[in-house]
Amino acid sequence: MLNPVEALTDELLARAAVGDQAALEGVYRSLAPQVQGYLLTRGATDPEGLTSDVFLQVLPMVPRIAGGVSGLRKLVFTVAHARLVDEFRRHGRGPRQGPYDPALDDRHEPSAEHHVLEGSAGHVRQVLERLGEDQRAVVTLRVLADLSVAATAEVLGKSEGAVKQLQRRGLAALREILAEGEVVR
Missing domain, CATH: 1.10.1740.10 (RNA polymerase sigma factor, region 2, helix turn helix motif)
Known part of the structure; x- marks a missing residue:
């Protein structure tokens, strides 16, 4: 094994x-x-x-x-x-899901999703949502997936130069967001 x-x-x-x-x-x-x-x-x-x-x-x-x-x-x-x-x-294209109503949830313990979304993954997602769609895609593929610039460009159908610019701008925006402390954990 x-x-x-x-x-x-x-x-x-x-x-x-x-x-x-x-x-x-x-x-x-x-x-x-x-x-x-x-x-x-x-x-x-x-x-x-x-x-x-x-x-x-x-x-x-x-x-x-x-x-x-x-x-x-x-x-x-x-x-x-x-x-x-x-x-x-x-x-x-599908039907819209209704909002979650905690009053209708008869579970006594919070769900696994609640723990994840309230934990560090939720914080990361909250920070990343402040980026533009293209910047978020590039940063997640480069950092989480550990793909090269060339591989990221191929996955997203963009040029390597565009990926480099999106990464540079995305990381700069993340630095500003985290420095401002606007995202509450």
Whole structure:
């Protein structure tokens, strides 16, 4: 059994490409938290479900991936971004969800979602929501997904220069937001 924090390496990817189940699990364990974090900070309503969808699509493609680990990361986040866009489109066409009414919730303990949204992930999301859509996409892909400028540009369909500018401006805006202390934790 693989250590859940084993680093994603070309050797692990090569073992996964020949169907080694432990290596496929290692690929999933290495990238799934980053994918889920990316989807959560981008506003996905079901980041766990979308993460599963991403890997259901990507894992069968592992034997055909070119570019080693960086090629895999680029593919995974390209698929994650596409699933997120699909979700936004689907929700844009679907019926509106009613607001949550705590009076109708008979649970005695706060939900897991409440703990997450009230914790650090909620704080991060609140800060990121102050950025423009393009800046938020670039910052989350560069920082959370650890993609290169070139890979981020490819995922978003933008030039590398545009990605660099969006990242520079996004990080500067985040510094200002955090320095102002306007976001309450």
